[in-house]
Amino acid sequence: AQRVTQPEKLLSVFKGAPVELKCNYSYSGSPELFWYVQYSRQRLQLLLRHISRESIKGFTADLNKGETSFHLKKPFAQEEDSAMYYCALSARDNYGQNFVFGPGTRLSVLP
């Protein structure tokens, strides 16, 4: 079965420090992975997807199929990065094409 794990419920870093939010997945097929972010009082929105290989708001994520990981990284955290981050796997299973979300990591960037 598909599964996404995010081991940290809460991650606190100081402004300007590097940040890494961990994500591991289990999926028998070829994965499509995403990071979604939810800022305070806002809706869940796409941050980036691995297929695009892009950097959004300074964040990058590399798919490592050997380690089944898709960690989100930013070299210098900003206070406005404080939010809830969800790693998601787009999978085709008994439910059709759907997202499997991790439990989320709350990032708190301290001044």
Add this chain to the structure above:
Amino acid sequence: NAGVTQTPKFQVLKTGQSMTLQCAQDMNHEYMSWYRQDPGMGLRLIHYSVGAGITDQGEVPNGYNVSRSTTEDFPLRLLSAAPSQTSVYFCASSYSRDLNTEAFFGQGTRLTVV
């Protein structure tokens, strides 16, 4: 475009009451889905629809019904509310069922069942 609109934003129900959570999108997306968000569990799929007139169950469908009479609307009905249904509910839509398609989310409905 308004995107995905959910109503209400907050609701308190008594055990046994029924209600409908509304979801509408104006992006002409074929694919719509409902998730519930619980602490430590991420978002779990309740029901989904691949087009008007077509719905199917997700991971946690018990206690919920859906219908899809139009492309735009995908309401979620709680038949007889239970405290275990206290959660935050998100509606999402996407353009297609391709695996790399982005999902667009509503702002969520925070439901409390007492």
